[in-house]
Amino acid sequence: MLEGAKCVWSTTLSTSLHWEAYTLKSLPSHFQTDYLVELNLPDSSVETLWSGTQDLRKLRHLNLNRCRQLAEIPDLSKAKSLETLCLCDCESLVELHSSLWHLNDLVKLSMRNCTKLKNLPRNISLKSLKTLSLDGCTSIAEFPFVSDNVEELGLSWTAIEVVPPSIECLSKLRDLRLSQCKRLKNLPDTLGGLKSLRHLWLGNSPNVTIFPVLGNGIETLALNGTAIEEVPSTIGDKLSLVFLDMSECQRLQNFPPGLSNLKNLKFLYLRGCTNITELPQIAGEMRKLDLYGTSIKKYGFLSEDEALVMRNRDMDFLKGFLTRYVRNYKKNRNSR
Known part of the structure; x- marks a missing residue:
């Protein structure tokens, strides 16, 4: 067992490892992932988790929040059961491993304040994805095309200029965040076709001049600091x-x-x-x-x-x- 780590073993040999502020640049070469279900390394000094491809068939939750030195995400092609991936405030992260975009069980992907992150695929077709948080990713300039199962989409503090008319395909979208988008222009009228949309945040997006077309189910509407x-x-x-x-x-x-x-x-x-x-x-x-x-x-x-x-x-x-x-x-x- 790794010294200083909290590791919980169940009778089925599934493991959960929580090690906050882990100080080394990577996990030990002998670290076994075969039965790993949950890995939490928030506020750690890791630059990379491991080299090569690990057996991650059991892994469901991976939390690397505030790993500010993290430069890359490892190959996750074997993590077919991964449901949540948290990468908030990973300030050194520039791009994501291509294997990430084939994780069809992924439900939540949170990458808030990854300020250097810019290379996202044009089409993020993760069929189980419900929450995508890119708030504070200041280098993101294009609106991501995501699965129509997405319910929460956070794009505040990004460099996005245009929301495409195809947003009408996000029929399950409930929460859309576009605050502090200084380059953002007016939203397309097709936004009004989103019957599930309940919360829209557009505060301090100064180039928005027209009140957005919205469905009648809207509950929260933040338009402060716009030019409407x-x-x-x-x-x-x-x-x-x-x-x-x-x-x-x-x-x-x-x-x-x-x-x-x-x-x-x-x-x-x-x-x-x-x-x-x-x-x-x-x-x-x-x-x-x-x-x-x-x-x-x-x-x-x-x-x-x-x-x-x-x-x-x-x-x-x-x-x-x-x-x-x-x-x-x-x-x-x-x-x-």
Whole structure:
């Protein structure tokens, strides 16, 4: 057994090895992998795991997070049962072994903040893959073509410029992250065909100028720091929307009336939207309404002095306050 390692043996001879901050540049040449099911070496100094091809038929989980000296991934062609591969913050990793793209049992591939990684295959057709995290891979410039089984796709802080219309093929996609993509242009209208999409993150992608076309099942929408000027009237169809962040959208104009249809909306952030002059017609019981830095002067039932105080502070409305606002709004609307 390797000294200092935590190794768990079951009656079936399957093993799990966890060795945090392993200090050598590779595992010993006599290290046996035949019955290895789980290998965890986070925060280690390894540059390579081993040479050649190892018998990894039992291996299901491989965690090399924060192995900042790791320069290469070994041949994984024998790891047919591998389900999760974690390579976050492997800052020296430039490319991945081609065997990786033939692991059809792989469910999760996480490579966040691999800043030198750039050479991904054009078509990642891993049929079992559900989660692909490339957030912070600043050298990635092309949108990856992935299996239509993918449910979570993280591409924030990448150099991607274009999301292809073929994204409509990702029929099971639930979570799409594209925040801090400084080169990213507007998203294709085919995004609206993704009926499973629930969460879209586009914050601080400054070249996005058009409100994205989305299905009505969207729940979380972060568009803060974009150059969007107008919210379409179809916003009123997003009845599942709970969270909407458009803070620091300095070109954004007033909202259409359709916002009042959103009974489930709990969080609305418009901080720093200097062109907003009218209070959005909200409905339901809000938890957070942030209007700091807008140009709103009238707040419904509030006096002008009260409105001025509200406009110049962080508007973290309490539930009771918002309930009172909504009741007054509905009362005034019904009396017309």
